[in-house]
Each structure stands twice: as C-alpha cells, then as structure tokens.
Amino acid sequence: MPWTLAGESVLLDAERALAWPAAATVFVADLHLGKDQALREAGLAMPRGSAEADLERLDRVVERHAARRLVVLGDLVHSRTLATARWIGEFRDWLAARPGLAVDLVAGNHDRWLPDWPGIRCLDAGTRLGPFVLRHEPDAAPDGHVLAGHLHPGAVLRERHAPPIRLPAFWCGPRRTVLPAFGRLTGLSPGRAASDDRIVACAGAHLVPLPTPGRRSKSGPRQPNVPDEPARPRARLGTGPSRQAAATEPGEPGSLADEAGDRRAGRNR
Numbered sequence: 001m002p003w004t005l006a007g008e009s010v011l012l013d014a015e016r017a018l019a020w021p022a023a024a025t026v027f028v029a030d031l032h033l034g035k036d037q038a039l040r041e042a043g044l045a046m047p048r049g050s051a052e053a054d055l056e057r058l059d060r061v062v063e064r065h066a067a068r069r070l071v072v073l074g075d076l077v078h079s080r081t082l083a084t085a086r087w088i089g090e091f092r093d094w095l096a097a098r099p100g101l102a103v104d105l106v107a108g109n110h111d112r113w114l115p116d117w118p119g120i121r122c123l124d125a126g127t128r129l130g131p132f133v134l135r136h137e138p139d140a141a142p143d144g145h146v147l148a149g150h151l152h153p154g155a156v157l158r159e160r161h162a163p164p165i166r167l168p169a170f171w172c173g174p175r176r177t178v179l180p181a182f183g184r185l186t187g188l189s190p191g192r193a194a195s196d197d198r199i200v201a202c203a204g205a206h207l208v209p210l211p212t213p214g215r216r217s218k219s220g221p222r223q224p225n226v227p228d229e230p231a232r233p234r235a236r237l238g239t240g241p242s243r244q245a246a247a248t249e250p251g252e253p254g255s256l257a258d259e260a261g262d263r264r265a266g267r268n269r
Contacts (some may be wrong), residue, residue, distance in 0.1 A: 001013075001014075001025065001088025001171065001200065001207045002003075002260060003175055003177075004147065004208045005131075005132075005133035005145055005172070006130075006132065006144070006145035006213070007131060008022065008024065008094050008131060008132075009021065010244060011065065011112055012170055012200055012207055013026075013061055013064070014059050014202050014204070014205050015057050015060060015063070015177065015182075015202075016168055016180040016181065016202055016222045017058075017061045017179075017182065018147070018170070018177070018179055018183045019064075019065040019067065020130075020132075021065065022141055023070070023129070023130065024065075024066060024067055024068040024069060025067060025069040025070075026061055026062055026065050026067040026069070026070050026071070027034050027071045027073060027131075027147055028058065028061070028068070028070070028071075028072055028073070028179065028182040029072065029073035029074055029075070029136070029148070029149020029150070029179040029180075029181060029182060030073075030075045030108070030150065030152060030181035030183055030184055030186055031054055031058075031072065031075065031076050031077075031181075031182050031183045032075055032077070032177075032181070032183040032184055032186050033054070033076060033091060033183070052090050053184065054182065054184060054206075055090060055091065055094050056075065057182075058070075058094075058182070059094070062098070063103065065153050065182070066148050066160065067101065068100065068101065068102065068103055069101070069102045069103075069104065070102070070103045070104070071105075071106070071123075071129070071134065072104070072105045072106070073106050073108075073134060073147060073148055073149040073150075073179060074101070074105075074106050074107060074135075074136025074137075074148075074150060075108035075136065075181075076105055076108070076120075076148065076227055083108070084147075086241040090184075095119045095120070096119075100212050101136070103120050103121070104121050104122075104123050105120050105121070105122050105123065106122075106123050106124075106125055106127065106134045106135060106136050107122055107136065108136035108137075108149070108150060111209075124168055125140050126132060126138075126141065128144060131145055132144060132145055132146075132147050132148075133146045133147070134147055134148075135147070136148060136149060136150050136176050138149045138150065138151065138176050140175060140176065140231060141176075145175060145176065145177065146175065146176035146177070146180055147176070147177055147179065148176060148177070148179070148182065149178065149179050151171075151178050151189045152168070152170050152180070152181040152186055152187060152188055153168070153170070153178045153179075153180055153188070153189050153193065154166055154167060154168050154170045154180070154188030154189055155169040155199050155201045155210055156192075157210075166188050166201045167188075167201040167202060167203055167208075168180035168181060168188060168201070169193075169199050169200060169201040169202060169210070170199070170200045171193045171197040171198075171199060172197060172198045172199075172200065173198075174196055175198055184211045193195075195212070196212070197212065200210075200213065209229065211229045213231055253269070
C-alpha cells in the first residue's frame with residue numbers, strides 16, 4: 001500500500017514490513033527468532049518450524065521489493081538458546097545465501113542474547129537514515145520521523161454478536177511509525193494507539209485502513225484521519241455489518257500461548 005512518511009514515498013506490506021523503494025531498503029521489527037523453542041523449554045507443546053516460516057516470509061518481502069538493505073528494528077532473537085538450535089542454523093544459512101543483502105540491526109531488549117553472526121551490522125538507537133530515526137522503542141526524536149517496533153501494535157475489529165478479531169497493525173503517526181511484529185509467534189500489544197495515529201491492519205494478504213482512535217464526528221462513527229490522501233470507501237471485512245475498529249484496549253489478552261509461555265519462562269515481551 002503506497003504511503004508517505006516524512007515526505008518519502010514508502011510501501012506498507014501486508015507481510016508486516018515497510019519498504020522504502022528510493023533506498024532499496026526494507027524495514028521489519030520483532031522477529032523473535034527462537035521463541036518457539038523458548039516456549040517448548042517452558043513446558044508448552046509448540047510445533048517446530050516457526051523460524052523457517054518467518055524466514056520464508058522475509059525472503060518474499062526482500063524479493064518483492066528488490067531490497068539491497070534489510071533493517072531490523074530490534075528483537076531479532078527472543079532469548080538465550082543452545083548454539084546447536086535448529087533455527088540458528090536456518091538463519092545462518094539464510095544470511096549466507098544472500099551475500100548482496102546488507103543486514104542492519106538496531107538492538108532491542110531481547111537482542112542481548114544475539115549470537116555473534118558475521119554479516120550483521122549493529123546500529124545505535126537513534127541512527128539517522130535519510131529523514132528517518134531508527135529505534136527499537138518508539139521514543140520521540142526532536143528531528144526526523146521515528147521508525148520503531150517493540151510494542152507489537154495491533155487493532156481489534158468488533159462486530160455485534162461476534163467475537164472480536166485481533167490483527168497486527170501499523171500505527172502511523174505524524175512523527176513516528178510503529179511497525180507490527182514480523183514474527184508470527186509474538187502476540188499483540190495491550191497498549192493504545194495515539195489519537196493522531198493512522199491505523200492499517202494486516203489481514204492476511206490484505207491491508208485494511210481503520211478509523212483513527214479518538215476522533216469521532218458529531219453525526220456518526222469515527223472517521224479515518226487521512227488529510228493527505230484522497231477519500232476512500234470505509235474498509236470492510238467479510239459480508240456482514242461493518243466492523244467498528246479501535247486500537248487494542250488495555251487488559252485484552254494477546255496470544256494465550258504467548259502470554260502463558262512468557263509467564264512460565266519469566267520473560268517480558
């Protein structure tokens with residue numbers, strides 16, 4: 001989906017990535033490679049292969065956008081693991097098969113467990129790349145548009161007489177954009193998007209712009225705050241009544257496996 005951030009044309013990708021075509025660069029956040037193993041070690045019955053599936057998705061994103069640079073905005077890995085773990089070999093092979101791809105990492109709170117991998121360049125938080133300020137946590141910057149992760153942003157679609165649907169989402173604000181967690185085994189944020197965020201949910205292969213939280217017209221439901229884009233029909237999913245969307249509310253549970261595993265393993269997001 002075409003978008004504009006800090007005057008630059010970018011593309012929001014339904015695979016939970018952000019592409020910057022002018023710089024042949026793709027941004028992702030929060031892969032949490034190895035989390036399935038951490039959950040198994042915590043006593044949960046988890047299938048193997050989540051790292052392999054996420055790397056296949058990452059490969060599609062890199063190829064689709066002809067990227068020469070991949071920037072990971074923190075939490076590439078999830079926790080300490082054995083050097084013989086299957087996912088470590090898979091990621092090492094993935095890197096070796098792409099010698100023309102520069103891989104940069106803005107270290108996140110989980111990356112203290114990062115193995116020593118040749119071919120990954122670590123960037124300081126706050127590194128500038130064009131108009132963008134690269135961080136893991138979405139702290140404001142006095143100048144530049146912050147690109148970050150960490151929050152695992154999501155949205156909830158609600159329909160009368162139906163369970164809510166939780167989806168990963170981009171939170172695009174005027175001074176910062178929070179990317180959805182790329183890893184599929186990560187859960188969603190219990191936080192709330194800012195009132196001036198523009199929310200775009202990732203629904204399978206589709207991107208769905210959603211109403212902006214905190215803005216409600218006097219005569220009807222919340223409307224998207226999209227001042228620099230043409231008006232478009234309100235997004236709908238399915239054939240039933242339109243779903244009312246809001247940023248994920250505090251107190252709503254994320255993935256049960258994710259939360260239970262983190263409690264038992266004694267780890268934070």
